[in-house]
Amino acid sequence: MDEKKIFDIAIIGAGPAGSLLTMLLANQGHDILLIDKRNLDGYPPVRHKACGGLLAPDAQRVLASLNLNLPNDVLANPQLFSVHTVDLNTGLRRDYQRFYLNMDREKFDRYLSSKIPENVCKEYSAVVNKVEYENDLYTIHTGTGKTYNSKVLIGCDGAGSVVRKCFFTKEKMPFKHYYAIQHVYKCDDAGAKYYAIFDKTLTDYSGWAFPKDGTFTIGMAFPDGADGNRLFAQLIEKMKNDGLSIGQAVNKEGSLLLRPDGYPKTFSKNNNTLFLAGEAAGYVSPSSAEGFSFAFYSACALAKSFEKGGNISKNYRHETRKMRIKLFFKVIKAHLLYNQFIRKIIMVCKIKAIR
Ligand SMILES: Cc1cc2nc3c(=O)[nH]c(=O)nc-3n(C[C@H](O)[C@H](O)[C@H](O)COP(=O)(O)OP(=O)(O)OC[C@H]3O[C@@H](n4cnc5c(N)ncnc54)[C@H](O)[C@@H]3O)c2cc1C
Numbered sequence: 027m028d029e030k031k032i033f034d035i036a037i038i039g040a041g042p043a044g045s046l047l048t049m050l051l052a053n054q055g056h057d058i059l060l061i062d063k064r065n066l067d068g069y070p071p072v073r074h075k076a077c078g079g080l081l082a083p084d085a086q087r088v089l090a091s092l093n094l095n096l097p098n099d100v101l102a103n104p105q106l107f108s109v110h111t112v113d114l115n116t117g118l119r120r121d122y123q124r125f126y127l128n129m130d131r132e133k134f135d136r137y138l139s140s141k142i143p144e145n146v147c148k149e150y151s152a153v154v155n156k157v158e159y160e161n162d163l164y165t166i167h168t169g170t171g172k173t174y175n176s177k178v179l180i181g182c183d184g185a186g187s188v189v190r191k192c193f194f195t196k197e198k199m200p201f202k203h204y205y206a207i208q209h210v211y212k213c214d215d216a217g218a219k220y221y222a223i224f225d226k227t228l229t230d231y232s233g234w235a236f237p238k239d240g241t242f243t244i245g246m247a248f249p250d251g252a253d254g255n256r257l258f259a260q261l262i263e264k265m266k267n268d269g270l271s272i273g274q275a276v277n278k279e280g281s282l283l284l285r286p287d288g289y290p291k292t293f294s295k296n297n298n299t300l301f302l303a304g305e306a307a308g309y310v311s312p313s314s315a316e317g318f319s320f321a322f323y324s325a326c327a328l329a330k331s332f333e334k335g336g337n338i339s340k341n342y343r344h345e346t347r348k349m350r351i352k353l354f355f356k357v358i359k360a361h362l363l364y365n366q367f368i369r370k371i372i373m374v375c376k377i378k379a380i381r
Contacts, residue, residue: 033059036176043304043321044182045138050329052143063153066139076281080126084319114225120379185282187306200288201308203250210277213242290350294339313360323349
């Protein structure tokens with residue numbers, strides 16, 4: 027590719043937000059460069075994104091509305107399940123029905139990437155380490171030593187967004203930083219449960235455990251600065267004492283996770299030429315860490331904002347208003363749900379539990 031070429035739009039990150047946004051903007055006729063550090067078109071994948079891979083009904087609805095039909099091989103075993111919620115401090119446990127699709131996250135991202143129109147220039151296996159803005163032009167520097175130029179820059183690069191770090195350092199962030207640790211075990215038990223785990227002595231967030239295609243994953247998110255590895259070891263001990271039978275971990279992974287803690291805002295700058303979408307902007311549920319639906323909503327909102335033209339930043343604020351209000355309600359819900367007393371009442375009264 028000609029490194030001197032100037033793209034209309036450069037999108038950093040080909041996760042759910044970046045891939046969907048690329049599809050929508052390419053269909054509007056923009057000349058797009060999509061960069062990701064993962065190798066989403068080839069094998070082996072160089073990096074793996076730690077994730078539960080559960081597609082919530084809201085996210086399913088967006089895909090369905092865009093005729094993005096999920097193929098079978100993206101789905102994982104099992105499909106229909108309840109979530110066993112356990113409070114390790116009070117010993118309370120309840121089962122709740124959920125309507126997630128259980129997916130292989132890597133295959134899901136590859137599927138979305140495969141739907142990107144041919145005329146998009148994809149640069150995969152390229153880590154963006156710096157972006158500069160000068161003379162109305164963005165210069166993107168990658169770890170391979172290559173640089174790229176574009177008139178518009180969109181950061182869809184997830185929780186640890188380089189774009190956010192380069193351009194929004196002085197802004198107050200309406201979210202907190204967490205670190206999620208996941209250990210993957212071999213598991214042949216077809217009846218293994220899905221868990222949502224609460225333990226306020228370990229974290230003010232939550233843990234999870236789930237079977238997927240012959241494996242069993244246990245994870246928990248810890249606040250920035252906590253001794254996650256020590257606390258995670260305690261979680262494993264507690265889960266074993268709770269009756270969970272697991273052997274040696276076959277894989278250990280971790281990921282930054284943002285948790286909204288205020289009214290979510292839109293990130294835009296430089297006269298309608300710089301935007302953040304998806305988790306890079308903190309759009310992820312603070313109660314369940316569900317992020318696909320918010321990645322999709324924000325991608326659709328930004329694509330629509332470009333389509334409208336004029337003041338794109340203003341359009342983006344308008345188009346994301348409903349989503350941001352929804353997220354704000356989830357912030358309030360999270361404060362209630364993570365209050366042990368209120369959770370105890372909900373669980374004792376079996377509100378919404380399977381009876
Ligand atoms: C442990 C864990 C479990 C989760 N489970 C679920 C779940 O089950 N269901 C759900 O809905 N949500 C879940 N989430 C949240 C969900 O993963 C995110 O909200 C969602 O992936 C956000 O999509 P995105 O496209 O905005 O960002 P991401 O999916 O994070 O994608 C960002 C992309 O940018 C690329 N990138 C990042 N930095 C660079 C760089 N410097 N250079 C080049 N490329 C870069 C990455 O490789 C990646 O492809 C989970 C999160 C965590 C941490």
